[in-house]
Amino acid sequence: MSATVTYQLTRNSYGRLVLTDQSGVTHEGVIPVRSFPVTDPGQGIALIDSHGHELAWIERFDDLPEAYRVLIESELASREFMPEIKRITKVSGFITPSTWHVETDRGAAVLILKGEENIRRLTASSLMITDNHGIHFLLRDRTALDRHSRKLLDHFL
Amino acid sequence: MQKTPRFSMNNLPAIWTDELSAQLSEDESILAWLEIDLDHQLHFATGIVIATDKRVLAKMADDGTWQTWAYQQGLQLTQRDHAGVGCLELFDPHARLAFWRYRLGNVMAANRLIECFLQQLDYHVSGKLPESSQTSAQCPHCGAFLSAEQDECPVCEKQNHIPPSTWVLLRLWRFAKPYKGRLLIGFLLTLCSTAATLVPPYLTMPLMDNVLIPYQNGQPIDTDLVQFYLSGLLGAAILAWMLGWARTYMLSLVSERIGADLRTTTYEHLLNLSQEYFGGKRTGDLMARIGAETDRINLFISLHLLDFATDVIMICMTAIILVSINPWLALVTLAPLPIIAWLIHLVRDRLRIGFEKVDRIWAEVNNVLADTIPGIRVVKAFAQEKREAARFHAANQRNLQINDRVNRIWSLFTPTVTLLTEVGLLVVWVFGIWQISQDEITVGVLTAFLAYIGRFYIRLDSMSRIVSITQKAAAGTKRIFDILDHVSSVPESANPVHLPTIQGQIELRHVGFRYGTRSITRGINLVIQPGEMIGLVGHSGSGKSTLVNLICRFYDVTEGAILVDGHDIRTLPLAEYRKHIGLVLQEPFLFFGTIAENIAYGKPDATRAEIVAAARAAHAHEFILRLPHGYDSLVGERGQALSGGERQRISIARALLINPRILILDEATSSVDTTTEKDIQKALDNLVRGRTTIAIAHRLSTLREANRLIVLDRGRIVEIGNHAELMAREGYYHRLYLAQARNVDEEERALISATEHSIAGEHK
Ligand SMILES: Nc1ncnc2c1ncn2[C@@H]1O[C@H](COP(=O)(O)OP(=O)(O)OP(=O)(O)O)[C@@H](O)[C@H]1O
Numbered sequence: 001m002s003a004t005v006t007y008q009l010t011r012n013s014y015g016r017l018v019l020t021d022q023s024g025v026t027h028e029g030v031i032p033v034r035s036f037p038v039t040d041p042g043q044g045i046a047l048i049d050s051h052g053h054e055l056a057w058i059e060r061f062d063d064l065p066e067a068y069r070v071l072i073e074s075e076l077a078s079r080e081f082m083p084e085i086k087r088i089t090k091v092s093g094f095i096t097p098s099t100w101h102v103e104t105d106r107g108a109a110v111l112i113l114k115g116e117e118n119i120r121r122l123t124a125s126s127l128m129i130t131d132n133h134g135i136h137f138l139l140r141d142r143t144a145l146d147r148h149s150r151k152l153l154d155h156f157l
Numbered sequence: 158m159q160k161t162p163r164f165s166m167n168n169l170p171a172i173w174t175d176e177l178s179a180q181l182s183e184d185e186s187i188l189a190w191l192e193i194d195l196d197h198q199l200h201f202a203t204g205i206v207i208a209t210d211k212r213v214l215a216k217m218a219d220d221g222t223w224q225t226w227a228y229q230q231g232l233q234l235t236q237r238d239h240a241g242v243g244c245l246e247l248f249d250p251h252a253r254l255a256f257w258r259y260r261l262g263n264v265m266a267a268n269r270l271i272e273c274f275l276q277q278l279d280y281h282v283s284g285k286l287p288e289s290s291q292t293s294a295q296c297p298h299c300g301a302f303l304s305a306e307q308d309e310c311p312v313c314e315k316q317n318h319i320p321p322s323t324w325v326l327l328r329l330w331r332f333a334k335p336y337k338g339r340l341l342i343g344f345l346l347t348l349c350s351t352a353a354t355l356v357p358p359y360l361t362m363p364l365m366d367n368v369l370i371p372y373q374n375g376q377p378i379d380t381d382l383v384q385f386y387l388s389g390l391l392g393a394a395i396l397a398w399m400l401g402w403a404r405t406y407m408l409s410l411v412s413e414r415i416g417a418d419l420r421t422t423t424y425e426h427l428l429n430l431s432q433e434y435f436g437g438k439r440t441g442d443l444m445a446r447i448g449a450e451t452d453r454i455n456l457f458i459s460l461h462l463l464d465f466a467t468d469v470i471m472i473c474m475t476a477i478i479l480v481s482i483n484p485w486l487a488l489v490t491l492a493p494l495p496i497i498a499w500l501i502h503l504v505r506d507r508l509r510i511g512f513e514k515v516d517r518i519w520a521e522v523n524n525v526l527a528d529t530i531p532g533i534r535v536v537k538a539f540a541q542e543k544r545e546a547a548r549f550h551a552a553n554q555r556n557l558q559i560n561d562r563v564n565r566i567w568s569l570f571t572p573t574v575t576l577l578t579e580v581g582l583l584v585v586w587v588f589g590i591w592q593i594s595q596d597e598i599t600v601g602v603l604t605a606f607l608a609y610i611g612r613f614y615i616r617l618d619s620m621s622r623i624v625s626i627t628q629k630a631a632a633g634t635k636r637i638f639d640i641l642d643h644v645s646s647v648p649e650s651a652n653p654v655h656l657p658t659i660q661g662q663i664e665l666r667h668v669g670f671r672y673g674t675r676s677i678t679r680g681i682n683l684v685i686q687p688g689e690m691i692g693l694v695g696h697s698g699s700g701k702s703t704l705v706n707l708i709c710r711f712y713d714v715t716e717g718a719i720l721v722d723g724h725d726i727r728t729l730p731l732a733e734y735r736k737h738i739g740l741v742l743q744e745p746f747l748f749f750g751t752i753a754e755n756i757a758y759g760k761p762d763a764t765r766a767e768i769v770a771a772a773r774a775a776h777a778h779e780f781i782l783r784l785p786h787g788y789d790s791l792v793g794e795r796g797q798a799l800s801g802g803e804r805q806r807i808s809i810a811r812a813l814l815i816n817p818r819i820l821i822l823d824e825a826t827s828s829v830d831t832t833t834e835k836d837i838q839k840a841l842d843n844l845v846r847g848r849t850t851i852a853i854a855h856r857l858s859t860l861r862e863a864n865r866l867i868v869l870d871r872g873r874i875v876e877i878g879n880h881a882e883l884m885a886r887e888g889y890y891h892r893l894y895l896a897q898a899r900n901v902d903e904e905e906r907a908l909i910s911a912t913e914h915s916i917a918g919e920h921k
């Protein structure tokens with residue numbers, strides 16, 4: 001696909017994304033949203049206005065001009081929060097609620113697992129763990145964890 | 158303001174106190190703060206934002222300096238959140254000055270910070286002293302304001318996550334306690350019967366040494382002595398039989414009762430949990446827990462625990478007897494015991510975790526069933542039987558897999574114990590023969606030993622089996638206590654206010670609510686007068702049902718409060734409060750039973766006349782009479798035997814029967830045709846009179862009678878007024894109405910032409 005788009009995208013001084021469409025109408029506070037944040041993050045990104053209406057659809061990032069891609073990616077980065085667990089260092093106990101000390105791609109964190117039902121199986125090897133505040137932690141591949149983490153995790157599966 | 162001491166410093170996280178005291182001037186005091194736990198790129202980091210009576214300060218842990226902003230005209234502090242991450246932003250009229258990210262656990266603190274900020278800003282700009290709302294209590298830990306009714310801080314309370322003790326099985330004592338008398342008798346019986354079974358081997362000793370061996374050595378048999386010993390043997394056997402029967406009966410009786418108590422208590426507790434809990438749970442899982450697992454615990458107590466107790470007593474008694482006969486031989490005999498104990502210790506944890514997994518996967522199998530059986534129509538409609546079968550197969554396959562793994566450990570365990578006992582027996586033979594050859598013991602002693610050991614080792618073997626059963630029961634107990642330990646998220650107030658009758662005034666104050674991290678409504682303010690009829694309108698998903706859920710207290714508000722007759726609904730006893738509300742749900746649910754039973758669900762002692770009157774009012778009477786058994790017709794599971802509109806009318810009758818002060822109709826007539834709706838509407842108009850009514854409807858014509866219409870859009874109130882006012886305003890409602898009117902016109906035109914057509918047909 002060609003890198004042509006029919007709208008303009010900028011960031012204003014309030015830190016909001018502004019989209020100007022073909023007819024010159026500007027929308028402030030535009031939000032990029034991934035359609036498949038877990039299963040296929042790169043596919044299908046929608047630009048949504050502040051009322052929740054879709055303004056534009058981006059099939060793949062490659063379809064975008066470089067500048068827009070950077071803009072959208074930075075906005076996504078500041079909105080998306082799904083830390084990926086790389087290591088489980090310690091768990092307080094094998095009975096829930098249990099406090100986990102984990103290392104994620106966003107630094108070390110502590111999460112409280114309220115019940116085993118908060119561990120959701122996405123595929124055979126990937127898991128989504130929801131903590132007591134509703135933050136989702138992703139475990140992309142549990143077979144790739146180190147032995148210690150795997151052993152700790154195994155108690156909860 | 159002066160009276161506010163720098164108290165907040167005491168509660169401030171320790172890492173910040175020192176740094177901060179250097180920053181603040183003499184007479185500056187901290188009013189509120191928010192701990193920041195994420196940086197701009199959403200990496201975990203620590204920081205803090207503070208509002209004092211002079212300015213706003215902020216610092217991230219790895220920043221060098223504090224950022225500060227003095228209060229001045231045009232400054233703005235706002236917060237929003239998305240997917241569990243909050244964003245606090247500070248603006249001046251031209252640009253964003255700064256922003257911070259934090260996890261939503263801190264949302265209360267953020268709101269408090271903003272509140273303090275606004276007060277101070279107001280004070281600095283206009284010189285007006287903030288109202289001294291400081292009298293309200295504050296949480297000693299996080300400083301959040303507590304309303305008069307809250308004695309525990311809602312922020313901190315929810316962070317109280319103490320895992321239950323590992324010794325779960327001991328917690329069953331709570332259920333055993335009422336039966337402790339009988340349990341004690343059972344235990345004594347066990348003691349006696351075990352003792353009785355230990356008599357026969359003891360008698361073999363004199364029988365051997367005093368009768369058989371002398372006979373072999375040429376002496377005649379002493380028949381009296383033989384008679385005495387043999388009748389002793391028989392007596393002991395009969396005694397053991399009787400005692401054994403008594404104790405088994407006694408203890409089964411008790412364990413059945415404990416099991417039943419456990420089951421009902423768990424179920425009762427489950428019923429009192431909030432909708433939120435059920436939202437996160439699977440039906441099959443809960444059913445497995447309450448059904449199968451209580452049963453397993455029951456069995457454990459009645460059979461296995463008993464066996465175990467017997468075994469332990471037996472082993473102890475045997476050990477004592479053995480030692481009393483010959484300490485050295487006893488020592489050799491008891492040698493495998495520690496090894497077995499060590500083995501048990503080795504596999505115990507593994508087994509428990511394994512069995513927990515088995516339970517979980519078993520619940521999963523149940524879940525598949527609980528999912529598909531109610532949804533069977535969809536499954537069949539899309540011809541997905543194969544896929545559902547495959548899903549069930551997969552769940553079973555995992556069940557096998559995990560069971561295989563557990564069995565691998567487990568199956569090794571029992572033979573190992575058997576081997577140990579065989580070896581033990583061998584050692585006893587060797588050592589015994591050697592001792593006899595040294596003339597240290599008699600043949601009788603060795604025989605007695607061997608007789609005892611036979612039993613003893615059998616017991617050991619069964620004791621080792623109990624390891625697995627105990628671990629199974631422990632796993633089950635844990636899962637039961639998972640339910641029992643769960644505190645409802647709509648807790649009963651500690652000192653409730655009783656309102657036998659209510660006026661029906663409902664007030665929503667700054668109501669905000671989120672499902673998990675998803676914010677649904679915010680800042681809703683509304684007063685509904687007693688007897689007023691309110692219509693809630695808005696697009697699908699605008700939060701109408703959510704508001705109803707909050708008023709019924711199926712969920713508790715996350716911010717603000719809902720008051721009925723001036724009382725926060727959190728202070729009213731739940732069941733008593735809901736008795737005042739008649740609710741017709743968007744998805745009507747009927748229970749298996751007759752129509753009459755379903756209508757009388759909220760008032761089981763209703764007379765037949767009352768039931769019929771309610772059915773008439775809901776325009777259900779006539780269609781009910783058309784059913785083969787009238788009011789005694791069965792509705793089928795979940796009301797399957799009725800049409801959607803019929804179900805709705807029954808649920809309206811159900812709500813009307815309890816004669817509530819507050820009536821809530823969530824799309825109560827959405828599945829009936831327009832004529833029937835008009836009829837119901839007419840009937841309702843009479844009933845609605847004098848009751849506070851909240852009606853939700855997509856068909857705006859339904860709400861024409863409403864005193865006021867509340868228009869919701871994405872969780873906020875956008876317009877309030879009656880039909881005429883809102884039409885005149887030409888806003889949101891106007892658009893909604895026009896769009897529908899167009900559709901209705903088309904519908905009616907279609908209807909008219911259809912009837913004309915059929916009339917024309919009849920004339921032919
Ligand atoms: N249990 C839940 N968990 C999470 N989100 C929910 C839950 N229930 C409702 N929601 C969300 O809350 C929002 C408001 O839902 P609500 O049921 O109040 O809408 P509504 O106005 O009644 O819509 P409708 O007219 O379609 O019945 C929706 O976006 C919905 O997705």
Ligand SMILES: [Mg+2]
Nearest residue numbers: 701702743823
């Ligand atoms: Mg609804």
